[in-house]
Amino acid sequence: SSLADAAGARSLNEIVAAVQARLGEADAVEAFDRKLVAHGYAPLPDYDEPRFVVSDVRSYRVGDGFPRLMRSQLPPGIANVAYDIRLETIAPYECDEAAIFGED
Structure with missing residues (x-):
């Protein structure tokens, strides 16, 4: 299993x-x-x-500079894409969960 x-x-x-x-x-x-x-x-x-x-749950702000592929920016003919993100490279984008869920 x-x-x-x-x-x-x-x-x-x-x-x-x-x-x-x-x-x-x-x-x-x-x-x-x-x-x-x-x-x-x-x-x-x-x-x-x-x-x-x-x-484990971590929250990240995804925006400028965050490593990502956007469907709208893929060239025509690309049908399927897979990639891995190294957690150490996105550490600067980590934010408090309250910033995502609006909790106090």
């Missing part, structure tokens, strides 16, 4: 749904959804797999 089969394993779509539920207020969910779309996320069936076990 693998971690992806573990009871607590969740897909990207499930994790997004959990964040939406945690935000609660319709305005906050709509703002979150707009940000997801702006960064190229859509709840596609492809994001139902793989499944992940969340062992």
